[in-house]
Amino acid sequence: MMGGNDQQAYDRGTSLFSPDGRIYQVEYAREAVSRGAPSVGVRTADGVVFVAMSRPSSTLMEAESIEKLHKLDDHLGTASAGHVADARQLIDLARRQSQGNRLRYGEPVGVETLTKFVTDHIQENTQRGGTRPYGAALLIGGIDNGEPRLFAADPSGTPNEWKATVIGGGRSDIQGHLEENWTEELSLDAGVELAIAALAAHDDEFEPTDLAVATVTEADGYRTVPVEEVTEAFEAAGLTVEEDDEGDEEEGADADADDEATDADNEE
Structure with a gap:
């Protein structure tokens, strides 16, 4: 009986380690992320690609109101998965820090610097009383001194740099496809096709209009890819558009x- 009560106490605590070294609320936050629609990030030779599933849950919902990809600065973008409201708070924090860096130092913030600032804030919510971990994960990517870089931030506040990765649901299938097909010489267009094909490895019942796609390059900065180009990449990835x-x-x-x-x- 006592063992069960102890387990429940650790389960309710937002900043307590269990005897086996786990923080249950962080694990529950990760579970919330895994239940969200997937977002894929791919680092290519030319820049960073973000592709997110943004399929409306109802025919009455305006598709444009589903925001999974966001511009943080001219050279920075992000993709989210998990609780939308939690992700929005982190995105606003990242935008303020990015603009503050420009005002204070007169130069764009580094991709790694911004990621670690955000993850430091996330981590604080895993050890303070009166708060809970963020139920969202972010992909943060952009151009740092001419070099494309891609980072992921999870609810524990851990920043990891990736060549290609996914946050949200279907991680096993999507990550497996990325690991099998990513190469150093990948072009930007090929990166978009790879991300779309990776999403299809988990769920192939979607259309180009169900996707949000953005790229970050040194020449064009952050750019939202129009649906016409998404459709071309969709077909180039070997998928069929239903008509x-x-x-x-x-x-x-x-x-x-x-x-x-x-x-x-x-x-x-």
């Missing part, structure tokens, strides 16, 4: 004018 829904709607419109009006309203 039969539009045809079915047109046939239904010929048969019934009222159905046509309803379908049009739903598409908007």
Whole structure:
């Protein structure tokens, strides 16, 4: 009985180690991240690629309101997974630090420097009373002195540098695909195709419109990739874009004018 009560006490504590060296609340926060939609980051020879699954949960939801990729500075971007509100707080923190560095020192903040600033803040919430760990993970990537760099920050506050990685659900399948296919000579376009193909290794039932894609290069800085280019990369990755829904709607419109009006309203 006492053992069970002790276990429950460690489970409820936000900053206590269990006898086997675990902090349960951090592990629960990691579980929250793993239940989120995946986001992939790929470092290429030309820059950093971010691809995130941003599929609406309802046909009534505006797809543009789902924000998984964010610009931190001209040379910096981030992708998130997990609790959206938690991620937004970390993103705002990173933006303030990035802009403060420009005002204070007159130069852009380093990718590693910013990542460690954010992860230091995350780590504080694993050892202070009255707080809980952030239920979100970030990929932070950009250009540092002409060199592309990519970091991941998890709810424990650990910063790791990666060549390619994923946060969110389906990590095993997606990371396995990245490990098998990533190369040092990867171009930016090939990096986008690799990230899309890696997502498809876990779940291939998505369309180009279900993805958010951004790149960070020395020449163009942070850039949101338009859906037309995403579609081209989608097809180059060997995936097929479904087009039969539009045809079915047109046939239904010929048969019934009222159905046509309803379908049009739903598409908007």
